[in-house]
Amino acid sequence: MIEKLTVIAPGLLGASIGMAARQKGLAQTISVWARRPEIRETLSTLDWCDDAPESIDDACRDSSLIVLCAPVERIIDLAQTIAPGLENQPIVTDVGSVKSELCRKCSDALGDKARFIGSHPMAGSEKTGMDNATPNLFENATCFVTPLAESDSNAREIVSKFWKDIGSIVVEETPERHDALVANVSHLPHLVASCLARHLSQTLPDAARFCGNGLKDTTRIASGDPGMWRDIVTQNRAEIVRSLDAFQDELQALRADIANEDDFSILEKLADGKSFRDSLDA
Amino acid sequence: MIEKLTVIAPGLLGASIGMAARQKGLAQTISVWARRPEIRETLSTLDWCDDAPESIDDACRDSSLIVLCAPVERIIDLAQTIAPGLENQPIVTDVGSVKSELCRKCSDALGDKARFIGSHPMAGSEKTGMDNATPNLFENATCFVTPLAESDSNAREIVSKFWKDIGSIVVEETPERHDALVANVSHLPHLVASCLARHLSQTLPDAARFCGNGLKDTTRIASGDPGMWRDIVTQNRAEIVRSLDAFQDELQALRADIANEDDFSILEKLADGKSFRDSLDA
Numbered sequence: 001m002i003e004k005l006t007v008i009a010p011g012l013l014g015a016s017i018g019m020a021a022r023q024k025g026l027a028q029t030i031s032v033w034a035r036r037p038e039i040r041e042t043l044s045t046l047d048w049c050d051d052a053p054e055s056i057d058d059a060c061r062d063s064s065l066i067v068l069c070a071p072v073e074r075i076i077d078l079a080q081t082i083a084p085g086l087e088n089q090p091i092v093t094d095v096g097s098v099k100s101e102l103c104r105k106c107s108d109a110l111g112d113k114a115r116f117i118g119s120h121p122m123a124g125s126e127k128t129g130m131d132n133a134t135p136n137l138f139e140n141a142t143c144f145v146t147p148l149a150e151s152d153s154n155a156r157e158i159v160s161k162f163w164k165d166i167g168s169i170v171v172e173e174t175p176e177r178h179d180a181l182v183a184n185v186s187h188l189p190h191l192v193a194s195c196l197a198r199h200l201s202q203t204l205p206d207a208a209r210f211c212g213n214g215l216k217d218t219t220r221i222a223s224g225d226p227g228m229w230r231d232i233v234t235q236n237r238a239e240i241v242r243s244l245d246a247f248q249d250e251l252q253a254l255r256a257d258i259a260n261e262d263d264f265s266i267l268e269k270l271a272d273g274k275s276f277r278d279s280l281d282a
Numbered sequence: 283m284i285e286k287l288t289v290i291a292p293g294l295l296g297a298s299i300g301m302a303a304r305q306k307g308l309a310q311t312i313s314v315w316a317r318r319p320e321i322r323e324t325l326s327t328l329d330w331c332d333d334a335p336e337s338i339d340d341a342c343r344d345s346s347l348i349v350l351c352a353p354v355e356r357i358i359d360l361a362q363t364i365a366p367g368l369e370n371q372p373i374v375t376d377v378g379s380v381k382s383e384l385c386r387k388c389s390d391a392l393g394d395k396a397r398f399i400g401s402h403p404m405a406g407s408e409k410t411g412m413d414n415a416t417p418n419l420f421e422n423a424t425c426f427v428t429p430l431a432e433s434d435s436n437a438r439e440i441v442s443k444f445w446k447d448i449g450s451i452v453v454e455e456t457p458e459r460h461d462a463l464v465a466n467v468s469h470l471p472h473l474v475a476s477c478l479a480r481h482l483s484q485t486l487p488d489a490a491r492f493c494g495n496g497l498k499d500t501t502r503i504a505s506g507d508p509g510m511w512r513d514i515v516t517q518n519r520a521e522i523v524r525s526l527d528a529f530q531d532e533l534q535a536l537r538a539d540i541a542n543e544d545d546f547s548i549l550e551k552l553a554d555g556k557s558f559r560d561s562l563d564a
Contacts, residue, residue, distance in 0.1 A: 197559045270504075274505050
């Protein structure tokens, strides 16, 4: 069991981590730090939170595992903020959805004050905030753990075990390979859904009158927070451009088949798409 | 109340129409014609079907409203098949998802033997077949009714009322405007979802290991029947190419913003997408 778990900046993910850790009895003490006083006040009434100090150093003091749960562009700052106060080399992880730059910079910021191992739980939804938190959020969700070559292997094992214990399916990858993977399975789908929604907003602003469940499903994630997604995009630009280009080639090939009346090739492409999609539910 | 309702070729849609009509007491008699003897045998045991004759002419005899429920490429054939046997100018409608050519050809095929009014209920899913039928399928679903300028206005009213009575929200449009609309709200999303799935099947065949709910939602409709969608595409080629081109422009503009680090423009585009998507749930 973890002696002290610290959750920094609890939103949907951080609060869900705290709830899951309490429900599954993974930590003796759970300390939580939030910037806003009114959140700290709420936290002090919640049964999964033992302690919500005003000082981030107090929240991290004697912690075994610190989870930085802020939006991706604030995580490096948080690592820099907590570094000076740390003792006994606690393990630090995060929930940021882009990893290459973040893992390098957090490791540098923490230096020998802590052992940093990046994480990216693929959980959450277009709903954000502590109010939507649930202890089941990570159940059967993929969680990437992205150690650097030089990372402490014991810390890596503890972080992986933690995510498994709260219900995730852990996949270990290098930060670079992680970023290429999520560009394809997460960032590209988001941008495609968003572009489809924007195209319709301009072509058919009253499309809601005509829309079926297919359109709703296909565009659902476009409801995600634009600022958060802008930050994700800016942190994974190169990989996202690469995946957009490959997707555009695919779309252009289908467009050519339709215009050229190559109906056999259309059928083949649709069948490939179906067989991949069916595999996701298998 | 309709004296006799005839459902031709019951799959998911036809059987759901029969069930809904029975549950809501919309027809005195419901007659159903299916090509395969084993389906006719099943039909004769179902409480929403009063009569499942071998002869399509018998199923249509003295009918007030005949609904052609076959896949889109077979509907014109069915209109030609039933025309000679019709008397008393029944109303004929259909469920085909592309309308311009179909409405003209069905009207021509039926001539003065019947009053044809095209319909397109936007219901159904990637699950097909009579086994998935449910009387609630049309509840709050959009149903297009697409009369020609010369169509009988009394027939148009009866068809619109029928779809309203089984729970749909009726939108009357010309067949041409319908086809442009559905190219954007239905066919384009399908092709985009399918291309995304195919792109991933080639880039990351084992993506199922890493995939979150966002990807599952965004590609869900790619599981639809490839043959059925190939037929839809071939019947609405010009409008689909037009909507694909506009969508590709949208995607290309976002790609340029990302590559050029125009992060403010990225944010604006994402916000437009969100506000459109949010409007679909309003």
